[in-house]
Each structure stands twice: as structure tokens, then as C-alpha cells.
Amino acid sequence: MQIGANSLLQEMQSLSGEIKPSGFNSGFSSPITQQVSNTSGSDFGQLLSQAIGTVxxxxxxxxxxxxxxxxxxxxxTLSDTVIAREKASVAFEATVQVRNKLVEAYKEIMSMPV
Known part of the structure; x- marks a missing residue:
């Protein structure tokens, strides 16, 4: 199953509005979403570096x-702490999945005959 980047981004943006608790003010304003939507002139290395920095x-x-x-x-509060921990956990898991896909793609490219 192929998932388009635009549809995935739209779904993430719609879900991010649902999970923001009222009164939670930790300075988190969804920088990952901002980075993904501003990719017109950025190269992949910069985007990856920024995403890892955000994590x-x-x-x-x-x-x-x-x-x-x-x-x-x-x-x-305990709820603020748990929410921050879950955000960090989800971001880390997403980063691990991206790394796994990159390694898989690299191995596939390296196994191609020249």
C-alpha cells in the first residue's frame, strides 16, 4: 500500500489539532509539520537534520x-509530563522508521547489478 506524502501530511495536521490539550503551554508549536510544509527549496540532508534536531x-x-x-x-503537572513523553516517543519511533526505510533503500540500491 502506497501512502502519498500530501495525504499523510494532511492527516497529521488534522490529528495534531485534536491532541493539543487545553492549557498545555510547553512552547511546542508543531515544528515538524512546519518543516515538512516548507520543503520547496530545502535539500533532503537539511530536512533530515532539522527533523532529528526536533526529536x-x-x-x-x-x-x-x-x-x-x-x-x-x-x-x-503529571498530564503535561506524560503528553510530552508520548510526543517524544512517537517522534523517536517515526525517526527510527525513516532510518529503517533509508537503510532498506540503500541496501536495495547497492544490490543492483551495474
Whole structure:
């Protein structure tokens, strides 16, 4: 089954509006979606680097919220921490899947006869 990039992006954008909890203000404004929609003049390496940087930021934010919650910071709620952790987890899993597809494509290209 082939999934088009545009239909996948539209579905992700529609779902991102549904999962934003009210009152959650961690500074996350869906940078991955912004990067994907602004791909007109960017090369693949830059996009991949930015996406990996965004995943790192999500993981750092998740770790920071978890540490603050463990330390007893009253400004951080359990739900904010769990949501940040899940966002980081989903972003990491997506990155792993992209890496797997790239490795698979590379192996396929390398096994082609010249």
C-alpha cells in the first residue's frame, strides 16, 4: 500500500489539532509539520537534520518536565509530563522508521547489478 506524502501530511495536521490539550503551554508549536510544509527549496540532508534536531528537543523537553515533576515543581503537572513523553516517543519511533526505510533503500540500491 502506497501512502502519498500530501495525504499523510494532511492527516497529521488534522490529528495534531485534536491532541493539543487545553492549557498545555510547553512552547511546542508543531515544528515538524512546519518543516515538512516548507520543503520547496530545502535539500533532503537539511530536512533530515532539522527533523532529528526536533526529536532531540522533544526528548530534552520531556526529560526536563519529568525531572521538574520529580523535584516537586508545582507548575508542572503529571498530564503535561506524560503528553510530552508520548510526543517524544512517537517522534523517536517515526525517526527510527525513516532510518529503517533509508537503510532498506540503500541496501536495495547497492544490490543492483551495474
Amino acid at each position: 532531540g528537543e522533544l526528548q530534552a523537553n520531556s526529560g526536563s518536565l519529568a525531572s521538574r515533576l520529580d523535584m516537586g515543581d508545582t507548575r508542572v
